[in-house]
Amino acid sequence: MRWKDRLNFIRQNMKKNRSRVFMTVLATSIGCAFLIVLASVGFGAQRYIVNDLMQDRAITEVTIYGKQTSEDSESPEITKEDIETFKGMENVKAVSHKMRVQNEPVVTNGEYSGSSTVSVVDFESEEKAGLNLSSGRMPEAENEVIIGHHLAQFMYKESDETAEAEVFNEEGLVKEEYQMDEDLIDKTVNIELEQYKNGEWERASFPVKVVGVMEEPARDWQKSNDVYISEKVLEDIEAFTGTKYGAVIHPDMKENEVESLQRNGEERIYNDVQVIAGDMEKVESISQHLKDEGYHIYSVTEELDQVNIVFAVVKIGLIIVGTIALLIASIGIYNTMSMAVTERTQDIGIMKAIGGHPRMIRSIFLMESGYIGLMGALVGVAVAYIISAGINMLLPIVIQQVFDQSLDKVIQLSYIPPYLALICVALSIGVAMLSGLKPAKKATKIDVLSALRRDV
Amino acid sequence: MIKVESLSHAFYVGKKNNRQEVPVLRDINLQIQEGEIVSIVGRSGSGKSTLLNLMSGYIKPTQGDLYINEERVTEFKESKWADFRSEHLGFIFQSFQLIPSMTAYQNIELPLVMKGISEYERKRRVDKLLERVGLSDFREHYPSELSGGQQQRVSVARALIVNPPIILADEPTGSLDQETEIELLDFIQKLNKEEKITFVIITHDEEVAQIADRTIRLEDGRLVSDREEAAK
Numbered sequence: 001m002r003w004k005d006r007l008n009f010i011r012q013n014m015k016k017n018r019s020r021v022f023m024t025v026l027a028t029s030i031g032c033a034f035l036i037v038l039a040s041v042g043f044g045a046q047r048y049i050v051n052d053l054m055q056d057r058a059i060t061e062v063t064i065y066g067k068q069t070s071e072d073s074e075s076p077e078i079t080k081e082d083i084e085t086f087k088g089m090e091n092v093k094a095v096s097h098k099m100r101v102q103n104e105p106v107v108t109n110g111e112y113s114g115s116s117t118v119s120v121v122d123f124e125s126e127e128k129a130g131l132n133l134s135s136g137r138m139p140e141a142e143n144e145v146i147i148g149h150h151l152a153q154f155m156y157k158e159s160d161e162t163a164e165a166e167v168f169n170e171e172g173l174v175k176e177e178y179q180m181d182e183d184l185i186d187k188t189v190n191i192e193l194e195q196y197k198n199g200e201w202e203r204a205s206f207p208v209k210v211v212g213v214m215e216e217p218a219r220d221w222q223k224s225n226d227v228y229i230s231e232k233v234l235e236d237i238e239a240f241t242g243t244k245y246g247a248v249i250h251p252d253m254k255e256n257e258v259e260s261l262q263r264n265g266e267e268r269i270y271n272d273v274q275v276i277a278g279d280m281e282k283v284e285s286i287s288q289h290l291k292d293e294g295y296h297i298y299s300v301t302e303e304l305d306q307v308n309i310v311f312a313v314v315k316i317g318l319i320i321v322g323t324i325a326l327l328i329a330s331i332g333i334y335n336t337m338s339m340a341v342t343e344r345t346q347d348i349g350i351m352k353a354i355g356g357h358p359r360m361i362r363s364i365f366l367m368e369s370g371y372i373g374l375m376g377a378l379v380g381v382a383v384a385y386i387i388s389a390g391i392n393m394l395l396p397i398v399i400q401q402v403f404d405q406s407l408d409k410v411i412q413l414s415y416i417p418p419y420l421a422l423i424c425v426a427l428s429i430g431v432a433m434l435s436g437l438k439p440a441k442k443a444t445k446i447d448v449l450s451a452l453r454r455d456v
Numbered sequence: 457m458i459k460v461e462s463l464s465h466a467f468y469v470g471k472k473n474n475r476q477e478v479p480v481l482r483d484i485n486l487q488i489q490e491g492e493i494v495s496i497v498g499r500s501g502s503g504k505s506t507l508l509n510l511m512s513g514y515i516k517p518t519q520g521d522l523y524i525n526e527e528r529v530t531e532f533k534e535s536k537w538a539d540f541r542s543e544h545l546g547f548i549f550q551s552f553q554l555i556p557s558m559t560a561y562q563n564i565e566l567p568l569v570m571k572g573i574s575e576y577e578r579k580r581r582v583d584k585l586l587e588r589v590g591l592s593d594f595r596e597h598y599p600s601e602l603s604g605g606q607q608q609r610v611s612v613a614r615a616l617i618v619n620p621p622i623i624l625a626d627e628p629t630g631s632l633d634q635e636t637e638i639e640l641l642d643f644i645q646k647l648n649k650e651e652k653i654t655f656v657i658i659t660h661d662e663e664v665a666q667i668a669d670r671t672i673r674l675e676d677g678r679l680v681s682d683r684e685e686a687a688k
Contacts, residue, residue, distance in 0.1 A: 001571075354547055449515065
């Protein structure tokens with residue numbers, strides 16, 4: 001029997017008892033909608049928490065701490081060569097690599113000064129890695145720099161009258177009344193460093209021009225007082241300090257310790273390296289590849305794995321509860337199909353008598369129960385989407401009424417990923433066909449003679 | 457075409473530990489040739505319907521063998537029987553056995569639908585048969601909207617639709633008035649002559665027996681006579 005004919009046959013049969021089929025479909029769709037809405041709360045909560053974890057580029061970021069070495073001669077640190085390897089890897093969008101100036105630099109502008117973290121970056125890579133400016137532009141010349149969003153808030157006018165404790169608020173920022181009220185863009189600031197040389201402390205100043213200010217960090221608690229310089233400025237600093245990365249020599253250091261700090265043409269070592277993946281799905285493969293290559297890495301996805309496991313358990317729990325509703329609906333399907341087989345016993349008998357194959361008869365009844373499952377699932381999915389939208393629309397209103405608080409962010413308590421809807425459709429069809437299995441088998445076992453005599 | 461060898465059949469009554477065998481057919485031997493019309497007659501309970509049911513594969517014999525078209529069908533499984541029926545056998549029943557929710561057209565079409573024949577081919581064959589049995593104007597009628605004679609013609613058309621070489625008929629005229637009965641018997645004779653279809657007809661109607669080439673008489677499950685009719 002052709003599929004089209006089977007479908008026609010099923011439709012015709014279903015039309016014979018519309019109200020019973022309607023009620024069964026209704027029960028199935030309620031079960032299906034209940035299952036989806038219940039699971040959607042789990043999905044919504046997971047999405048909310050995961051999104052919170054994955055602000056900005058963090059989710060596509062793989063941080064590299066170092067590398068495992070088999071030979072002693074090989075350096076465990078990340079070198080230029082490693083950076084090039086990362087850049088050459090598949091699915092890598094950019095490689096952010098920084099070298100921190102190992103001193104205690106102070107940034108000054110006129111009478112204002114403040115502590116800062118000075119790092120050498122490759123501006124082109126940073127731009128590709130997703131570094132955005134809130135104002136200004138990226139540096140073009142060697143003495144041009146960009147600064148962190150909060151740098152100006154770390155700078156204050158030093159005077160003898162105010163104690164340092166008074167100047168800073170509890171967040172560690174300079175209180176507003178002591179802050180600079182000028183913008184640093186297009187201004188020249190000095191990076192001032194100290195070094196212990198020839199038995200005394202010497203101070204040097206490196207003027208650089210601020211051309212851009214970075215965007216505020218995504219997390220509220222993060223404060224950025226960075227200054228990103230070019231390698232040329234670092235070389236100038238190193239020329240003054242006589243040490244690698246401008247490292248400070250203390251008077252109480254031993255000679256061999258001082259020697260180890262001095263630069264003698266070694267390769268640059270990067271201490272803040274992040275590989276940025278093209279998209280979130282690629283992070284895992286890149287992480288695995290890097291691990292295989294012997295790098296020590298961290299990515300948010302590793303943390304996410306834990307969160308996802310917890311939520312997988314929650315979702316499985318919710319789906320099991322929802323499936324119970326679907327199983328109850330399946331009892332209805334079983335009942336409907338059993339009735340259908342009993343009602344159609346004579347028809348089945350006639351079909352068998354004139355050459356109907358038992359396999360075909362079984363498949364007709366299985367398809368019929370599957371069809372009820374499909375219709376129930378489709379209606380159920382549509383209803384679930386409506387309920388889900390209703391929950392998300394009403395939630396902020398309820399929160400506002402009950403807690404008298406308005407939400408600054410939209411919370412989607414219920415979220416139905418397309419695959420949840422698909423799984424539910426498949427589950428519903430599967431459960432429906434399972435419940436149709438016994439009636440279908442019964443149909444194939446119908447005795448032709450009894451059926452023709454109409455004594456069944 | 458049909459060969460019956462030492463065929464016996466019995467029913468069992470009573471509970472498992474007190475089962476009693478009730479023989480219905482005892483050691484039947486007969487052969488039916490291609491193109492014959494054979495009537496099987498006998499009183500109620502003589503075993504004639506059982507014999508036809510065995511030939512149709514609705515029940516299995518207790519003993520003996522049955523060959524149809526050179527094939528030993530005795531050991532056929534249910535699914536093999538289904539295939540065999542749809543290829544080689546046509547059926548006409550006393551109570552027509554039409555599906556009430558299907559139109560005349562759909563009832564005739566059913567064996568072709570079950571065989572997976574294309575819609576175009578089905579239409580061609582059903583239209584032709586509807587015309588042949590004179591029911592072209594009743595194609596969309598449901599069985600309940602047709603007379604007994606019309607229903608039996610639909611039933612005959614359904615039996616003919618797969619072009620079977622053998623048609624097994626169980627009291628085909630049992631529910632018909634005399635006029636319709638004559639019409640049907642004429643049609644059967646015509647089919648037999650023109651298309652060489654073999655008919656095996658269960659009847660206790662003398663009119664039917666008269667159109668048969670041979671009449672087989674059963675009594676108490678035994679074949680008591682097998683004689684050729686002198687004239688048709």
